[in-house]
């Protein structure tokens with residue numbers, strides 16, 4: 001199948017190219033070839049490439065910066081998905097799009113299901129929600145994957161920040177009262193690859209929103225501690241440099257002690273049962289996703 005993948009240098013875009021290229025004709029595009037803030041460029045690219053499926057992981061993902069750049073954020077996360085969906089529909093293609101746990105306010109005490117009421121706390125979350133609604137308003141085969149806390153070997157992310165800060169600083173404190181599922185770009189890409197082969201695009205009952213995270217949950221502090229524990233077990237064996245901060249010395253704080261421009265949901269946990277019930281698919285446990293990424297620790301850019 002001919003698949004157009006946007007945001008080829010992003011975490012998920014990069015992993016998708018690797019996971020899909022063996023079985024499909026992947027046309028991966030970057031910002032230059034496919035500028036999400038340029039409506040005409042999007043239309044022309046899709047009409048020229050004419051894929052059978054568009055996968056759109058590209059997005060404005062700087063959550064805090066989005067608070068001061070709402071227009072650009074909405075252009076990329078809300079308007080562009082609608083244009084992509086319109087053009088995909090015009091050529092009879094399907095669309096897989098990515099959304100976020102940040103469409104919720106985090107006040108629910110248990111994991112969110114797809115039908116739970118949304119209430120984004122930030123410009124980013126609001127823009128992603130409008131993108132979801134825009135795609136759903138257009139008649140085309142579509143799957144919207146809400147994921148969370150994405151990290152991986154490629155790109156900038158929490159895992160790399162923790163390793164860098166742990167090497168530089170004498171003290172590090174991480175938020176321990178926001179809960180969610182760290183989800184590796186590799187787990188996402190491998191599961192999307194399976195999804196592409198089982199999704200029957202002509203069955204419109206399969207179109208819609210799916211929660212799509214690694215299984216289980218932890219806090220940001222719990223995730224940071226697990227990253228350092230994994231690093232420590234590999235450090236000696238692989239002759240990696242010792243870090244100043246260890247899993248036993250990293251500290252915890254609460255959200256109120258770490259104010260950010262954009263508010264985050266305290267509960268980001270997403271229930272992935274619909275993905276299993278519809279497609280028989282599940283992403284591995286977050287600890288397994290982490291281990292898979294840490295195995296490639298030497299390749300970090």
Ligand SMILES: NC(=O)c1ccc[n+]([C@@H]2O[C@H](COP(=O)([O-])OP(=O)(O)OC[C@H]3O[C@@H](n4cnc5c(N)ncnc54)[C@H](OP(=O)(O)O)[C@@H]3O)[C@@H](O)[C@H]2O)c1
Pocket residue numbers: 007008009010011012013030031032034035036037056057058059060061076098099100101128146147148149150151155156
């Ligand atoms: N990261 C997370 O924790 C997280 C959590 C939940 C949901 N998600 C969603 O998951 C998806 C993938 O996220 P990710 O972590 O892979 O994001 P990422 O690493 O930040 O990559 C985003 C990509 O979008 C591209 N992009 C930004 N503005 C663009 C524009 N105007 N035109 C074309 N491309 C543009 C970037 O291009 P450049 O390489 O040129 O900058 C980059 O390649 C996104 O939809 C995101 O909203 C992410």
